[in-house]
Amino acid sequence: MKMKIQTLGILGGGQLGRMSALAAARLGINTIILCPEKGCPASLISTNFICADYEDKQALQELSDQCDVITYEFENIPLKTIEFLQKSKPVYPDHRLLEISQNRLKEKQFLNDIGIKTAPWAPCYKPEDIKVTLEKWQTQKCIIKTTRFGYDGKGQVFHRDNSNIMESWNSLETDEAVIEGVMDFDYEISVIVARDIKGTVKTYPIGINEHKNHILWKTTAPANIGEKIQSSASKLAYKVAEEIELVGVLTLELFVMKDGSLIANEIAPRTHNSGHWTIEACHASQFENHVRAVCGLPLGSTDAFAKAEMINLVGDDVNDIPMYLEQDNAHIHLYGKTESRKGRKMGHVTLIKKF
């Protein structure tokens, strides 16, 4: 059998690209990474690497010429780049998903339009909007997030009873934000969903996520959350995947409220940190299924055959590696980043337990 897709182009060179490239290699698919950062994690293990800016048309053309299909591993790729590449090669997921997930206002509107609940929200273009919204909601606190480029708690401010509106607004250094009601949730989960070119949709068992300093610290999966929450959450992710006609993998982050109801927080148009556990505990990992989907192959099973606890190694946590090397059930992943900095994801460890 000759594989139709022999080379996959990936925009972005971080750890998600690296783990996708490793999954592709197992399927006999070559990868070319395009990323502006020399020595980025994915470039170290890919078949080829183009070190260029995402808006460098000559480099993009070079990428397109060398591969059969293109994907991306993070959401801040300029839309223009995807539109340019789509003229010559298929790019999955489609730019519509990227457009929605690049802007929190569009994302919330999309979720609400398809019947998925979010925290109450209002657009914010000036400090006055915060005042008006708080009065309308009859509350003194809210979370204000920049519409674009926010991650790991960056680009957001918790506005409390005694906060100054002007200071909260100025701290964001933006001209467009979203004001969100503060959700008193019980815990946070994420659903990873894959959809192939023929429209087959599969969701992974759900993971419970715990954060430290706004950065994902631990995911426990499959989460012991009961059949009802599991099935409602999966249905929501399924719905997003269908509506968007996804080809690839996306992640829906949800808050589980104390009454068991679900509130969508955000959509990641890609594989996700909370899905790293699927590498060791599921038949086909999130990375393998993403590669399979974008390369026109059928999805593998998303079933888990073991329990997993994924722990991120952030900054100096990487010094714990000797301890994990002694542990029989620890699966260590290091991303090849030479310099450890505060808040930088250096790797992760997945601890596996039998069901």
Ligand code: AMP
């Ligand atoms: P985000 O950047 O939107 O993923 O938010 C980062 C984290 O902030 C989430 O994982 C939550 O723990 C918390 N958070 C975000 N939005 C809200 C909200 N509306 N209410 C309460 N907590 C929130």
